[in-house]
Amino acid sequence: MSEKVLMKGNEAIAEAAIKAGCNFYFGYPITPQTEVAAYMAKRMPKIGGTFLQAESEIAAINMVIGVASTGKRVMTSSSSPGISLKSEGISYLAGCDLPALVVNVQRGGPGLGGIQPSQSDYFQATKGGGHGDYRNIVLAPSSVQEMAALTVKGFNLADKYRMVAMILADGTMGQMMEPVAIDDIEIETGEKPWALTGTECRRPRNIVNSLYLKPDVLEQKNFERFEKYKQIEENEALYESYMMDDADICIVSFGITARIAKNAIATARAKGIKAGLIRPITLWPFPKKPLLEAADKCRAFISVELSMGQLVEDVELATRCKKPVYLCNRTGGMIPSPDEVVAAIEKADKEAK
Amino acid sequence: MDGFLNKAKRVTLFAGHYGSGKTNVAVNYALLLKKAGHDVMIADLDIVNPYFRTKDSADELEKNGIKLISSEYAGSNVDLPALPSEIYSLVDIHDKYAVFDIGGDDRGATxxxxxxDSIKAEDNYELLLVINRYRPLSKTPELAVEIMHEIEVAANMRFTGIVNDSNLGEETTPETVFESVPYAEEVSRLTGLPIRFTTVTKKIYAEVKDKIPNLMEIHLQDKIV
Known part of the structure; x- marks a missing residue:
């Protein structure tokens, strides 16, 4: 167990990435994730790695494609508008079956929006963002310690499945400081026989490509990729279950709002309402199973989120609308107070018999 | 406890590594100066971080009669590295105590x-280096000194003292503070600068008070949502 240090969430991502063997960072500054780049700029030269501030987000993601093709661990980070710019490249990474870590420390939107925290890129992260049929593994940390742990996990999953893993954090997670221990890093990278490392005339050449001239071949490729996605859905869904044993009201929330929900649950329970929380840690694959199980036991669900209602749709799908699903939300950089969440719990408790 | 305040100069500037706790220290120091009967103003010179600003303590400062000079964009929805012209009044008019909260690292100190030049011409200031050994990029005395030199070049000023603000946030214990003492002493030895004071929260003040000299009891800032 290494000694604890005090870090911002953004810094924890950067340090954990370096510990996970990522020696290549390409990015472009944007609030509220700039500390990832600033930290990399300080650390990468000291470990013989590469930090490069590209001329744009589009350039940065294409540099990521280049390094990912060689099988080396590589990452980029940005905030909402920057991820929109990178979405074309993310689709190409998916089409080339390349592993990479992409970090989105979300801010309010749409458009330039604002620099305060948000979760309104949930659809973009979990349903596509770029063009074509593809998925990203999406991880949603809820503490600075998890920012570090899920960064390592993200690299491992990306390598295992040859696809993009995305950290979907928000401005609060990126900016807040908490004690963190970055240790016992388990690097699971494995062989990468597909990587472009030079044949040295000893093997047939590898090709990394997302262009398929024959539609039936492309269709077959998509079928194969979705077989892989199916396995991931079966094996990799992660969630935290909090006070769910006897819960009548189930809150579903991730990231910063899950922490607010926990405070609200304590207050609600003191008032005699049995509330609990299911906190998705992977947003894709979405933890459908525990939610469906909860739908047989709970009277109502409440999605607490920083968007106009995006997570709420996956809650409705996962619970197959067996029970009413309420929305408790703020947007634009505003955050619900624990009291607002308590009020939502009381409303659901009263209405859903 | 506030013996270090006797040495207070008219201008006190807090600079240091990003996230070392400068804003909290500056706000608490201004409140102490006020409590000691001085007329105090505080200026937010941070052009690096749009969050965690002196302005978050605006209500408390106002309640205590401390004028705050801060960018109107601080804590807003835009990230503009703007400074209000009013800051000159703290530098050029010498009838009040002035506390400056400088942005992190050399970029902030620019x-x-x-x-x-004006501050040096008046020659009644302290430029204090805020250090936290639990911040990973300043965890050794050598790293802290490296950052200090970078700040001095950017600010065109020399530090005059050290503030040991070593903490692990809410997980800070008396041991956390005790273990930082040799670190702060080594930074002091390497730079020849005195440790002006060591910060502790109220929670642990009693346990460390007779063991570390020049303690400053601080309370943590409540973020205004």
């Missing part, structure tokens, strides 16, 4: 360079 803004101070704009005012350093």
């Amino acid at each position: 803004a101070l360079g704009r005012y350093s």
Whole structure:
């Protein structure tokens, strides 16, 4: 167990990435994730790695494609508008079956929006963002310690499945400081026989490509990729279950709002309402199973989120609308107070018999 | 407890590594100066971080009669590295105590360079280096000194003292503070600068008070949502 240090969430991502063997960072500054780049700029030269501030987000993601093709661990980070710019490249990474870590420390939107925290890129992260049929593994940390742990996990999953893993954090997670221990890093990278490392005339050449001239071949490729996605859905869904044993009201929330929900649950329970929380840690694959199980036991669900209602749709799908699903939300950089969440719990408790 | 305040100069500037706790220390120091009967103003010179600003303590400062000079964009929905012209009044008018909260690292200290000639000309200031050994990029004395030199170049000013603000946030214990003492002493030895004071929260003040000299009891800032 290494000694604890005090870090911002953004810094924890950067340090954990370096510990996970990522020696290549390409990015472009944007609030509220700039500390990832600033930290990399300080650390990468000291470990013989590469930090490069590209001329744009589009350039940065294409540099990521280049390094990912060689099988080396590589990452980029940005905030909402920057991820929109990178979405074309993310689709190409998916089409080339390349592993990479992409970090989105979300801010309010749409458009330039604002620099305060948000979760309104949930659809973009979990349903596509770029063009074509593809998925990203999406991880949603809820503490600075998890920012570090899920960064390592993200690299491992990306390598295992040859696809993009995305950290979907928000401005609060990126900016807040908490004690963190970055240790016992388990690097699971494995062989990468597909990587472009030079044949040295000893093997047939590898090709990394997302262009398929024959539609039936492309269709077959998509079928194969979705077989892989199916396995991931079966094996990799992660969630935290909090006070769910006897819960009548189930809150579903991730990231910063899950922490607010926990405070609200304590207050609600003191008032005699049995509330609990299911906190998705992977947003894709979405933890459908525990939610469906909860739908047989709970009277109502409440999605607490920083968007106009995006997570709420996956809650409705996962619970197959067996029970009413309420929305408790703020947007634009505003955050619900624990009291607002308590009020939502009381409303659901009263209405859903 | 506030013996270090006797040495207070008219201008006190807090600079240091990003996230070392400068804003909290500056706000608490201004409140102590006020409590000691001085007329105090505080200026937010941070052009690096749009969050965690002196302005978050605006209500408390106002309640205590401390004028705050801060960018109107601080804590807003835009990230503009703007400074209000009012800051000159703290530098050029010498009838009040002035506390400056400087942005992190050399990038933050660049803004101070704009005012350093006037401050040095008046020659009644302290430039204090805020250090936290639990911040990974300043965890060794050598790293802290490296950052200090970078700040001095950017600010065009020399530090005059050290503030040991070593903490692990809410997980800070008396041991956390005790273990930081040799670190702070080594930074002091390497730089020849005195440790002006060590910060502790109220929670642990009693346990460390007779063991570390020049303690400053601080309370943590409540973020205004």
